[in-house]
Amino acid sequence: MYTLLNRFTLLASFAFSAFCLQASDKKPSGLMTDLVEHTGRTWQNGFASNLPVWQIDEAIEPLQYAAIRSTHPAFSWIVPGESQGTRQTAYRLIVADNREDAISGKGNLWDSGEVESGQSVAVRYAGKALEPGKPYFWRVKTVTNTEGESEWSEVKAFRTASRLSGYETAYYPQVKTMEFPAGIKKINPGTYLVDFGRDAFGQLVLTLASDGRQDSVIVHLGECLEGGRILRDPGKSTIRYHRYPLALLKGTNTYRIKIGKDKRNTGPAAVLMPEYIGEVLPFRYCEIEGYEAVLSPAAIVRETVHYPFDETASSFRCSNDTLNQIWELCKYSVRATSFLGVYV
Structure with missing residues (x-):
């Protein structure tokens, strides 16, 4: 474990050294906790929320966040400085259990004091073990060989997970991005072929209209075309295809296609989706069969699932x-x- 961690830290140090030459601020930036960047943000069912992580207890509905699972996490930052050959010679890092102390430069949990070191990646917290399910705040200032002592960085918040250990990889919530079609083609009367341009793991949301005479459509989702239509029978290959009947309500309504279970998604080696995301399917193409109205690009959305990127x-x-x-x-x-x- 520690050998692997040390190797990763060494590689990350080289990457951060390159960034140091590009940083133009007078204070450290790019603060990360356990190599996770967006620790101060929250998400609601895959979409970014306006509520910061230290106010998560004020929310009525469940929110997700980048959960830090270590009792003694590691901190990283980008060293400020534009001059060629700039390198860090010392740092001072503080950790507080409230935002006010951190803003005022007081580390009521831990104050490293000025440490003569060039390390700016994976600096381990050396204070009292953190408690589960609580927000914490930290900031850092540096000394470089070209510009001397920097200003304090911005205060960075993070929240611990409900269960902690000495060292465990931080949990990043999965997020969604709404994507519209790259192209829509009417291939037959009442049949549309939708191309999102690239394959992605995701879900489908449709806004369709019905005058009451048209009571259903068939939605096909797949990764490959054959003869200008979605390949219906990919066999035992890794290519995916699914067919979903959709009953329509009279008027204009928005529908979310419920992705069905797949043995490849639920087996012992599968990465299970969390409840707040739901099941996903890899697909590039969508075929809507039996739809007589006009289908506009705004009426069909693929919600792709990924980590913050x-x-x-x-x-x-x-x-x-x-x-x-x-x-x-x-x-x-x-x-x-x-x-x-x-x-x-």
Whole structure:
């Protein structure tokens, strides 16, 4: 465990060293707890909430958050400084059990004092063991060889899980992104083929109209086309296909397609979806059969499921289009499979 952790810390240190040269603030930024970034945020059933993590007890409905599971978590930050060759020579880190003390620069749980060290990744908390299910607050200031002592960083909040151990990987909630079709094609009278452009694990929400004479449609979800239609029988391959009958109510209504259970999703080796997300299905194409009204792109939404992912955190472009496509494929694959615990 510790050998693996040390190796990961070493790799992360190299990555953070590159970021240090790009930081332009006068104070440390990019604060992470146990290598998790969005610890101050909350989510409601996959969508980001406006309520900060320290106010989670005020919510009536259940909220999700990035749960820290360690009694002694590790802290990381990006060292400020624009000058070439800037490196950290010391830091001071404080941890408090209330936001007011942290804002005032008082670490009522732990104050590291000024530590002469270049370490800015995975600095372990050395105070009294944290308690489960509580919010905590921390901030850091640094000293560099080029700019001296920095300002305090912004206060970063985190909340512990309901069960803690000496060291355990933090739990990141799964989130949803609403995606609209890349294209819609009417392939037959009353039949639409919808293409979302890329495959993704997700769910489907439809807004359909009925005059009362049209009482149902058939919704097909799949990953592959054959003869211009969704492949209905992929056999024993890994390609997915599902068929869902949908009874329509008179008027315009919004429907959520309930994804059915699949043995590949519920077996011993499967990554089970939490209740607040529900079952998901990998699909790129949607075929709506038996729908006579006009289908607009705004009427069909795929809610893709993944971990919080910053699309702007990395970029790549070169004169070789094949390399550009490989880059996009790899980057998108990380996002699309992140909630399964698959990391590239």
